[in-house]
Amino acid sequence: MIFEKVKSEIIAHNSYFVGSGNQAAVIDPRRDIDVYLELEEKYNVKITHIFETHRNEDYVIGSLELSNTLGAEIYHGDKLDFSYGNGVKDGDKFEVGMLELEILETPGHTDESISITLKDKESSNEVYMVFTGDALFAGDVGRTDFGDKERMSGNLYDSIFNKLLPLGDGVIVCPAHGKGSLCGGAIGDLEFTTIGYEKKTNAALQVKNKKEFIEQRSKIKLEMPPYFKKMEILNKNGPPILHSLPHLKQLTIGELKEYQKKEAQIVDARMPTAFSGGHIPNSISIWRKGLPLFVGWMLNYEDPIIFITDLNRQLDEIVRYCIRLGYDNLLGVLAGGFSTWYKGAQEIGHVNTWTVHDLKKKYDESIFILDVREENKWEQEGHIEDAHNIWVGDLKQRLAEVPKDKHIVVYCDSGYKTSIAASILKMKGYEKVTNMLGGFMAWKKAGYPIEKE
Numbered sequence: 001m002i003f004e005k006v007k008s009e010i011i012a013h014n015s016y017f018v019g020s021g022n023q024a025a026v027i028d029p030r031r032d033i034d035v036y037l038e039l040e041e042k043y044n045v046k047i048t049h050i051f052e053t054h055r056n057e058d059y060v061i062g063s064l065e066l067s068n069t070l071g072a073e074i075y076h077g078d079k080l081d082f083s084y085g086n087g088v089k090d091g092d093k094f095e096v097g098m099l100e101l102e103i104l105e106t107p108g109h110t111d112e113s114i115s116i117t118l119k120d121k122e123s124s125n126e127v128y129m130v131f132t133g134d135a136l137f138a139g140d141v142g143r144t145d146f147g148d149k150e151r152m153s154g155n156l157y158d159s160i161f162n163k164l165l166p167l168g169d170g171v172i173v174c175p176a177h178g179k180g181s182l183c184g185g186a187i188g189d190l191e192f193t194t195i196g197y198e199k200k201t202n203a204a205l206q207v208k209n210k211k212e213f214i215e216q217r218s219k220i221k222l223e224m225p226p227y228f229k230k231m232e233i234l235n236k237n238g239p240p241i242l243h244s245l246p247h248l249k250q251l252t253i254g255e256l257k258e259y260q261k262k263e264a265q266i267v268d269a270r271m272p273t274a275f276s277g278g279h280i281p282n283s284i285s286i287w288r289k290g291l292p293l294f295v296g297w298m299l300n301y302e303d304p305i306i307f308i309t310d311l312n313r314q315l316d317e318i319v320r321y322c323i324r325l326g327y328d329n330l331l332g333v334l335a336g337g338f339s340t341w342y343k344g345a346q347e348i349g350h351v352n353t354w355t356v357h358d359l360k361k362k363y364d365e366s367i368f369i370l371d372v373r374e375e376n377k378w379e380q381e382g383h384i385e386d387a388h389n390i391w392v393g394d395l396k397q398r399l400a401e402v403p404k405d406k407h408i409v410v411y412c413d414s415g416y417k418t419s420i421a422a423s424i425l426k427m428k429g430y431e432k433v434t435n436m437l438g439g440f441m442a443w444k445k446a447g448y449p450i451e452k453e
Contacts, residue, residue: 001099001120002043005174005191006035008324010292012181013059016131016174018118020097025049026072027116027131028176029062032245032320036066049094051101052076052085053133054113055235057146057228058182060326064238077105077112083237088114098122104163108156109134109142109183115164117171129172130195135159137175139188141204144217145224153217157210165205169196185222223374225393227296227325234326242328245319248307249332253344256280256306256334264331265299267291268308269318270338272419276351276435280308280334280341283349285423287416288314291321294420297393304331311337351422352434356442359384359409368406372421373413373440382450384411384443392417395424404430411436411443 002019008030016027017039024045026036040047050063050072063074064084075094078087092103100119107113116131134142141160144152164173172194179189186203199205207213251259260266266283268275275285286294288309299305305327307318312333322330334340342348354362359369363386371383372392383389390398392412402408408430412418418435425433436442444450 001122002045004039006030006039007178008059010180010289010321011059011324012178012187013324014174014176014178018096018099019043019045020099020120020122022046023048023097025051025094025096025099025101026066027051027174028053028056028133029066031060031062031065031239031242031324033062033066033069037069040070046070047072049096049101050074051114051116051131053115053131053135053176054110055080055082055232056176057231057235058225059324060231060239061235065241068241068243075103077107077114079105079107080110080112080236104130104159106132106135106156106159106163108144108152108154108159110146111155113142113159115159117167127167127171129174130164130167131174131176132164133176134183135175136164136173136198136202137177137184137187138173138179138190138193138198139202140184140186141202141217143183143185143220143222145220145222149218150214153214154210156217157213160205161210165195165199167195169194169199171195173198182223182225185220221376223391223393225296230301230326239326240328242323245316246323246328246330248315248319248330250312250335251306251332252335253341253346255332259304259306259331263303265303265305266308267295267299267305268338268423270308270310272415272435273353273437274310274338275419275423276353278338278342278348278350279423280338281347281349282427283308283423284427285419287419288318288321290416290420291318292325294393294417295322295327296325298396298420298424299327301326301329304329306331307333308341309333309337310339349426351419351426352432354409354434354436356436356438356446356448359436360446360448366407368403368408370402370408370410370421371412371440372410372417377413377440379453381440382452383440385449385451387411387451392421395421399425399428402430407432407434409434409436411439414439414441
């Protein structure tokens with residue numbers, strides 16, 4: 001038996017490559033499909049089946065891209081009217097070499113969600129592993145707020161307790177996401193888990209009955225990024241075929257300026273401290289590793305995107321981060337990186353920086369302290385006295401709450417989201433904006449007072 005787990009870091013997506021003999025199947029492929037083609041070549045097999053455990057909300061599925069390249073058939077739950085692929089239902093079985101894959105309908109996260117059991121018939125007739133999609137994770141279960149929460153939570157209870165847990169304690173659980181995904185609130189940092197381990201340790205499963213499970217699920221509040229709606233449309237109707245990764249053109253200063261006049265979105269992918277030191281006016285700061293987490297909150301899908309980096313390295317990584325979220329309108333990068341801009345004697349924007357000690361010494365009534373952490377961190381960890389909490393993802397919609405006649409000092413956990421918020425404020429005409437380096441982490445480290453609600 002062949003088994004490979006393919007991880008897409010940061011968005012915490014897992015897909016799986018399984019095979020036997022000269023055949024293979026892929027479960028929940030990502031959109032940049034070269035990794036699956038390399039695995040096909042590595043094991044000298046042919047990918048014949050592609051399975052989707054559900055219509056994903058947090059990334060663009062790569063099934064059509066892979067099928068278009070290889071001709072493999074696509075299968076997904078039949079309780080949603082997909083515009084492509086084949087619907088499957090409870091009990092449907094598929095042979096991949098000596099492997100037997102069987103469909104379990106496991107609604108709750110979405111109505112059409114399925115899980116897929118795997119038996120290696122060469123070794124045993126027992127279920128060896130199960131691909132659970134977003135139904136069951138290591139340490140958590142799928143979110144149930146994409147429909148009527150009470151109905152979806154009840155369905156998820158039935159799926160987990162009546163179909164997945166009875167598979168057996170030794171069955172390996174292969175979920176579609178790991179720690180950090182927006183599809184669960186408390187997903188654990190485990191590479192693999194089992195049914196038995198989850199029964200003992202998963203807090204969401206320690207309930208007395210269905211009613212308690214529904215009540216527990218109904219109280220949970222998770223972020224709902226605006227790009228989720230775009231993902232739902234693309235993954236139901238099928239995203240455009242890429243054929244290959246987009247190429248980022250090398251742009252001159254003049255070309256960048258012309259595109260900027262036409263509403264191009266300028267994304268500065270350098271580190272926050274570099275952005276504060278100097279940046280192209282009206283650019284938004286999203287550090288490279290933060291792109292998968294925040295482009296879906298900050299950018300629209302209509303206007304082209306231009307990136308600013310230091311030396312235009314790791315552009316392939318930037319492209320992959322964006323196309324996985326459906327951002328195909330990638331125009332280019334400033335040739336030579338940011339140094340080209342300042343060497344060309346162009347106007348440069350700045351964001352003031354303070355240490356936590358500066359804020360402690362200089363605070364007075366002219367300062368508006370803006371905490372851009374998640375609301376749950378504000379509540380659970382506390383905050384700086386007199387601070388105002390607006391999650392960075394909501395800032396553009398809540399700017400009316402931030403006074404323009406005050407000095408805005410922004411902080412987050414450690415300083416990364418702060419730069420995003422500061423760049424938004426500068427774009428919207430806020431003149432006095434300061435980035436507090438080190439964020440709440442440094443404030444606590446300094447031993448300064450913390451206020452809790």
